[in-house]
Amino acid sequence: MRIGELAALLGVSTRTVRHYHQQGVLPEPPRRANGYRHYGMRDAVALARVRRLVQLGLSLDEARDVVADDRSRELTEVLAEIDADLARQEREIRERRAKLAEVLRRAEAGSLGPDDTASPDLLAFLRVVSLPESKAAAWDRELLVLMDSVAAEPGRRRAFVQLESLAADPEVTAIGHEFYRRLDELADAEPGDPRVAPLARSLADYSMEHLLADSGLGAHGWDPALLDPFLDGLAPAQAEAVRQAIGIIATGVAKDAGTSATAG
Structure with a gap:
């Protein structure tokens, strides 16, 4: 897939992907004979990792180190780690909704x-x-x-x-x-x-x-x-x-x- 398809897959703009390339956070694949860069599943996983690490408050320099380590690991291992992180996020979202439900209850009760x-x-x-x-x-x-x-x-x-x-x-x-x-x-x-x-x-x-x-x-x-x-x-x-x-x-x-x- 090309850069626009990669960006759309992760819900970001091509400008964001290029910014990560410029900062050395996301590896940039070489151009093929047709002049285009083609991205694969590992590139998509790397971009997802960068987005998540930034959400957690890591700097781009810190995210760069994590993504660099991922390149030496099996893709299945990286995917399993992402799955575990998604499970944690799911638990956190349930907890937040419970807190918000309490706020809503107090609002409805006029308290x-x-x-x-x-x-x-x-x-x-x-x-x-x-x-x-x-x-x-x-x-x-x-x-x-x-x-x-x-x-x-x-x-x-x-x-x-x-x-x-x-x-x-x-x-x-x-x-x-x-x-x-x-x-x-x-x-x-x-x-x-x-x-x-x-x-x-x-x-x-x-x-x-x-x-x-x-x-x-x-x-x-x-x-x-x-x-x-x-x-x-x-x-x-x-x-x-x-x-x-x-x-x-x-x-x-x-x-x-x-x-x-x-x-x-």
Whole structure:
């Protein structure tokens, strides 16, 4: 098959495949006598592996090493590993749906707040913060409502006090608007766009330094899986940036919690 067929098979664009070639992540087959490059099943499996590794938060350099190792393994062994990963994903999706079912139950029961949408703390925060006219900002607002609905006291109240303090700082507000602008710029980009990883790292670093440090969200309080179903509201490259940022944050929070436990 040709590059367009390979891209369609994995649900990506030919631009993404070529980007992976340029980065040395995905081996590029030589041109045949007819001038075209032809891809086989192993190429399709390699592309699927790259896509999955990127979703898990690995950098392209790290994904490159995994795919390079795969080339020395039997295809059946690689396929069996992918099958096991799909089984894990299936279990995770069932768990997420169970959590979302609980959120839906609370929404139907009117227990999410006085307006059946958000708690008084969230309503107060949204009155203070100034969100720009941005699709990324609108998605972020919806995400705040979701996280508010499942957060536990007293961590939720402490987090909102911190958020209100940050929102009142013009410099912090400007930084937040810049993040929204950078996310909006990815609306028409592919997940492999070179702007994705730097934005993810910036979002994660800023969040861990300014938003999560004193929020009371420990390793067990930060649940990246809960957010994943809601990334569908973003464009592919935007979702990829947020997904990578969440992975970095989750790893950093868990690492900090482990260090604290050891120190104690």
